[in-house]
Amino acid sequence: MNIETRPVDHVIAAAREFLGDRLSTNATVREGHSRGEDTSTPVLPDAVAFPISTEEVSRLMALCHRHEVPVTAFGAGTSLEGHATPVRAGISLDLTRMDHILEVSQEDMDCLVEPGVTRHQLNDHLRDQGLFFPVDPGSHCTLGGMCATRASGTNAVRYGTVRENVMGLEVVLADGRVINTGSRTRKAANGYDLTRLMIGSEGTLGIITKIRLRLHGIPEATSAAVCQFATLEGAVESVIAVMQMGVPVARIELLDEVQMGACISYSKLEGLEALPTLFLEFHGTEAGVQEQAETVQEVTGGYGGRGFAWATDVETRNKLWKARHDAFWASVALRPNARGISTDVCVPISRLAEALLGAKEDIEASGMVAPIVGHVGDGNFHCLIVVEQDDPTALDRAWELDRKIVARGLAAGGTCSGEHGVGLGKREFLEVEHGAEALAVMRSIKKTLDPKGILNPGKIFLN
Amino acid sequence: MNIETRPVDHVIAAAREFLGDRLSTNATVREGHSRGEDTSTPVLPDAVAFPISTEEVSRLMALCHRHEVPVTAFGAGTSLEGHATPVRAGISLDLTRMDHILEVSQEDMDCLVEPGVTRHQLNDHLRDQGLFFPVDPGSHCTLGGMCATRASGTNAVRYGTVRENVMGLEVVLADGRVINTGSRTRKAANGYDLTRLMIGSEGTLGIITKIRLRLHGIPEATSAAVCQFATLEGAVESVIAVMQMGVPVARIELLDEVQMGACISYSKLEGLEALPTLFLEFHGTEAGVQEQAETVQEVTGGYGGRGFAWATDVETRNKLWKARHDAFWASVALRPNARGISTDVCVPISRLAEALLGAKEDIEASGMVAPIVGHVGDGNFHCLIVVEQDDPTALDRAWELDRKIVARGLAAGGTCSGEHGVGLGKREFLEVEHGAEALAVMRSIKKTLDPKGILNPGKIFLN
Secondary structure (H helix, E strand, O other): OOOOOOHHHHHHHHHHHHHHHHHEOOOOOOOOOOOOOOOOOOOOOOOEEEOOOHHHHHHHHEEEEEEEEOOOEEOOOOOOOOOOOOOOEEEEOOOOOOOOOOEEEEEEEEEEEEEOOOOHHHHHHHHHHHHEEEOOOOOOOEHHHHOOOOOOOOHHHHOOOOOHHEEEEEEEEOOEEEEEOOOOOOOOOOOHHHHHHHHHOOOOOOOOEEEEOOOOOOOOOOEEEEEOOOOHHHHHHHHHHHOOOOOOOOOOEEEOOHHHHHHHHHOOOOOOOOOOEEEEEEEEEHHHHHHHHHHHHHHHHOOEEEEEEEEEOOHHHHHHHEEEEEEEHHOOOOOOEEEEEEEOOOOOHHHHHHHHHHHHHHHHOOOOOEEEEEEEOEEEEEEEEEEEOOOOOHHHHHHHHHHHHHHHHHHOEEEEEEEEOOOOOOOOHHHHHHHHHHHHHHHHHHHHHHHOOEEOOOOOOOO | OOOOOOOHHHHHHHHHHHHHHHOOHHHHHOOOOOOOOOOOOOOOOEEEOOOOOOOHHHHHHHHHHHHHOOOEEOOOOOOOOOOOOOOOOEEEEEEOOOOEEEEEOOOOOOOEEEOOEHHHHHHHHHHHOOEEEEOOOOOOEEHHHHOOOOOOOHHHHHHHHHHHEEEEEEEOOOOOOEEEEEEEOOOOOOOHHHHHHHHHOOOOOOOEEEEEEEEEEEOOOEEEEEEOOHHHHHHHHHHHHHHHOOOOOEEEEEEHHHHHHHHHHHHHOOOOOOOOOOEEEEEEHHHHHHHHHHHHHHHHHHHHOEEEEEEEEEEEHHHHHHHHHHHHHHHHHHOEEEEEEEEOOOHHHHHHHHHHHHHHEEEEEEEHOOOEEEEEEHHHEEEEEEEEEOOOHHHHHHHHHHHHHHHHHHOOOOEEEOOOOOOOOOHHHHHHHHHHHHHHHHHHHHHEEEEEEEEOOOOOOOO
């Protein structure tokens, strides 16, 4: 019997002094922090910490740094790429109790929030003030997790991603030091952009403890539209044309016929067929929204789009976007006892048709069920590969299909991840995508900011 | 007599072998690379290199790295903060002969250019293709210089700064290694954001040798408008109201009564008075532009704005914006044999009135002439302090005034630099602005990427 005290035991004992029962070694709690919504192999952390202040995070990081204990940040657990899995155990740092909206400025259209605030919580809070935060990945994720993974979603085509909508951060470094990055101004040329360095660093460079977000005014008018196509090509060509005309669409989402079939039955959509379909949303003045819809109707008509129906009433819009956001679950529901793996290729828009149609061929050749849905205005699409858990070969076949689709995306000048991040699942592609030297620069920055390698080890980089 | 060969002599001898007469030690050439448009003390570089390829830049950097010789990048020499001054001599790396537009993609609305391409050159090239690059700092600067300083300008209020409009870079590192950053896609979540790390690093982390820029469609309709106010407060409050209403103005520029007086005489503007004035531009569809102008007219009217005149003809617009871009020279022309020092404070828009009116008080108290002009939609304004070169105390008094205005900006939650960069002139403010720990992180990144400190030494950081 090994009675030697492990480093993590020192951390647990010392952290209990200031976290009390907000440091848990309970098996169920650890189990709940063993991975996100992905299919990575679950790993139990040694303990789960629930800090409620920057100071607590800082003290905990200083302890873990001293004892060289791994720390994996945890938000809503909605990662699809293994970010939340504590592959080398240690501490799972759950930030969901840091969920206060600290400031909202109507005049400056910005706000300061803690990382555990969810985007739903924020938008509910903002509604009365005529403001909203546009980045919308669909899931009930935390804003800290969104920053860490450089999230985007359906509105990014108009409002940009987290990259464009975060003004500054408070970050606890690996050794417990606290820094503030960025500026409260709309722009600044005042030194290195540490904000953007932290955005998308997936918890490997620091722990985000405060976020200043840029907000937008709720548009005077909003309308949604649906348009169906006989062919996927027609739908994709329409998207390319709309983007090139510079129509400021707020959302332009593509669902292939398999995905539409799934959504029609899952979300009880009426009056729509299992055909390639675009879901659109327009934001602007009353006149502007109407003008945008008319332009898009004309464009889609030219590519065989039919049944262009647009709705300004909230109920119809909500039903449509709820169905879109439930696409992942609608897909998973296509087979009994299934899980989903989502690809996340993003390509230059000129290569979108090629990448999408190629992916469709790969899916057919694989014999798997994989509906396609995409933020196609940004060239980003997901193949939701349905993995039947009773089939022992399904997971391997799904990853093989994923790899093929990524390879096509990279060959088309794209990236392995438009918005889900690298995590565990996309590490193998980074060297192909960036080249060995750029990856070496990323590693050198990691080593500078986290010399002991305690922050979310095993993510982004292989080895 | 010291006959020892200096390290730079080794570099010059070895670089001659591949640069030939594109490595100059001519006194006039060195003099022309001793500073930018700023008032920093000129320093002669030991030699000026004019590479024409990434490979040449890489070989030169490897040499300078080996011999620990400083390298200061040089573009159009339009820096206002001393970026181009080779304070520790060595090599001035002039990138203006790398001025090729390598690719333009109409479908993807992006292009690949060398760093010596100027924004005028690029926009002339793009015009026939219905595209433009929106970032417009006014001066005839190179795109490499704009990236290095995180430039912005009049259109940033709508289109963002260089930060938002650069998709990726090719960068030669301090030791000559070449990396590619970013992605050709509109978004990506694929590792650390090295693009944004390089943007605004002012030549201290690497030499930018290729740039992939995001382009925009030339809008269907453009109109300009001018509106004059009895008081500066009225003009500023109008700007705040327009921004809060979310009107997507393409430009909203403020000139105070002193600046207007200078511009009226310098640019022969007719029908306008020396009063606080807004210059505006609207981009969109015909109907959209009209709607925007009407909304702004109504808002400005509510704050005492009068003579709201809007013009869709190109000639009137060009005259107006030429006058705006010449504001710096119009100010300098207010006194004989003068130079200009431009402050560059940027504040949250809710604090704009306070910062601007405070600056105005400081100017009056100083007894100096300093017209104010600003990209006020972004909270950024410049006091153009006119420095008479015959007055031996003028420069010191100008810097003292600059410091006061910056201090007010920082107290208002702003930054010392909205768009000109840190260079030499703003180094002293960075610790106040970011805090010692964040500055230490910046230094550690500098040390990691440039361990010998050869890239633009003396800039951004004090000491």
